[in-house]
Amino acid sequence: MRVANLDGRLVLVTEEGRAVDVAEASGGRFGPDPMAAFADWRGFASWAAERLRDDAPGARALPLDPARLGAPVPRPAQIFAIGVNYREHADEAGYPPDSLPVTFTKFASSLTGNEATVALPDGNVDWEVELVVAIGVGGHGIARSDAWAHVAGVTVGQDLSERIAQLAGTMPQFSLAKSHPGFSPTGPWLVTPDALPDRDDLAISCAIDGETMQDSRTSRMIYDIPELIARLSAVVTLLPGDLIFTGTPAGIGNRRTPPRFLRAGEVLTSRVEGVGELVTRFA
Incomplete structure (x- = not known):
């Protein structure tokens, strides 16, 4: 699984190199902030693995521009x-x-x-x-x-x-x-x-x-x-x-x-x- 920060929003990166907005795809279960996944990493990882399956419903995948990728973990405590x-x-x-x-x-x-x-x-x-x-x-x-x-x-x-x-x-x-x-x-x-x-x-x-x-x-x-x-x-x-x-x-x-x-x-x-x-x- 690949997790990215696209224009300040948390996204999953598909095998085809496209981005899935996490907040949209999860119906708000996980917020748009790239740090949101760390509040419950195991829960997030489990959900994301299911979401990336070919038959999983959710948000559409969008083109991913590498120049728009911020630091994957932008505000670590340490x-x-x-x-x-x-x-x-x-x-x-x-x-x-x-x-x-x-x-x-x-x-x-x-x-x-x-x-x-x-x-x-x-x-x-x-x-x-x-x-x-x-x-x-x-x-x-x-x-x-x-x-x-x-x-x-x-x-x-x-x-x-x-x-x-x-x-x-x-x-x-x-x-x-x-x-x-x-x-x-x-x-x-x-x-x-x-x-x-x-x-x-x-x-x-x-x-x-x-x-x-x-x-x-x-x-x-x-x-x-x-x-x-x-x-x-x-x-x-x-x-x-x-x-x-x-x-x-x-x-x-x-x-x-x-x-x-x-x-x-x-x-x-x-x-x-x-x-x-x-x-x-x-x-």
């Missing part, structure tokens, strides 16, 4: 971001694997959707393609074996980072340097785990103007998705609609020789197998 979570990225960055996932936050005002145009601030802006997890059912102390049952779906994300401010002080400023407007593009939609070819092993990549910059697989994470959920929820209470940026593989700009950063006019295309393609433009 955003968790994980650093150096791929072995090859830890190696290129010069960080030994830690005994705990390196965790920071990205502020929700930095979220944007597919085909967004991001204004580059002063400094050196880097790319970091990531698989982003949306929590469907919250909890504290979630067991690793139960973790996938708490996931609503996954989407493609970019953890854009302004490296000068991030590394200027004695201690790095991860959260601020990664939260300029538009620095957390996500999309194009949320895909439920059952619709993925292999939820634990997905190809992940990004390219600038067609040139591949990162290319890996999510199975190379140091802490996989169940482990991240277990580790995070051992400390905090995860809430429905929370997002987890799960880390980036090798190939970022500031570890290249010479360093390479994003420039105005460039197009960044990020991909995750089974999810789709997220396009971000820079001005």
Whole structure:
């Protein structure tokens, strides 16, 4: 199942690539707000699966314009971001694997959707393609074996980072340097785990103007998705609609020789197998 934010309204995406308005199709059972599904994710998922069957009645399916897709989860209560979570990225960055996932936050005002145009601030802006997890059912102390049952779906994300401010002080400023407007593009939609070819092993990549910059697989994470959920929820209470940026593989700009950063006019295309393609433009 694919769930999207089309012009600020919650929609289901059909196999034919068309949109079904959830509020209309459910007769008002679920509201039009893209966050409405998280109030009762299991109930919503059950209804949506039935609605997407070929013989199910309801609202007509409308053409889906990718340029009109906003962030699938536009107002999460919490955003968790994980650093150096791929072995090859830890190696290129010069960080030994830690005994705990390196965790920071990205502020929700930095979220944007597919085909967004991001204004580059002063400094050196880097790319970091990531698989982003949306929590469907919250909890504290979630067991690793139960973790996938708490996931609503996954989407493609970019953890854009302004490296000068991030590394200027004695201690790095991860959260601020990664939260300029538009620095957390996500999309194009949320895909439920059952619709993925292999939820634990997905190809992940990004390219600038067609040139591949990162290319890996999510199975190379140091802490996989169940482990991240277990580790995070051992400390905090995860809430429905929370997002987890799960880390980036090798190939970022500031570890290249010479360093390479994003420039105005460039197009960044990020991909995750089974999810789709997220396009971000820079001005």
